[in-house]
Amino acid sequence: DTAVSQTPKYLVTQMGNDKSIKCEQNLGHDTMYWYKQDSKKFLKIMFSYNNKELIINETVPNRFSPKSPDKAHLNLHINSLELGDSAVYFCASSQFQVVPRQVNSPLHFGNGTRLTVT
Template sequence: DTAVSQTPKYLVTQMGNDKSIKCEQNLGHDTMYWYKQDSKKFLKIMFSYNNKELIINETVPNRFSPKSPDKAHLNLHINSLELGDSAVYFCASSQDPAGRSSYNSPLHFGNGTRLTVT
């Protein structure tokens, strides 16, 4: 199936630990994203990569580090996890960088990783 897949689906860990979330898309898209969804359902963009190049880096703690080994993969590594990091993290991809003039290429989302920090 063509899709955006992310693993793991659930991640429960303790404060201070380091964890990674992996994302892969087989849609042939050039751009990938990480979004964070809090308990109030707000979806906030964190990072975006276009052809392995970082193009969006929102104001997130530097404990969060994205890594894109190739344009089909965008992983998210989180150091020294804190309670406030608990949220659902969504990976997404699009053909062009979202917001490019004249046409907004729709985003394709994965099903999310629910991170719980205890």
């Protein structure tokens, strides 16, 4: 009965490889996100999708390509992995888009995917 689940939990790969992280939410939420948490624990938004439509693309290199086949799924594909891509990637969802005063839309996070690029 996990709310937001992402796989894999750990991903170790070499520079130059291509990898994907999958995310699914069973909360019936309209909006999904990808966040990157660096080694200093800073959480930075990468992408946001609302009802399968991309609404935020936060100047992320185009080696990162999100795909939302339906509103319950948001996957992240990364091409030509670099050392600096090593981080923990979190998928999240919210009932509505994050807008000021939308106080009933907290984010529900998955447990993260720790990506290590060697």
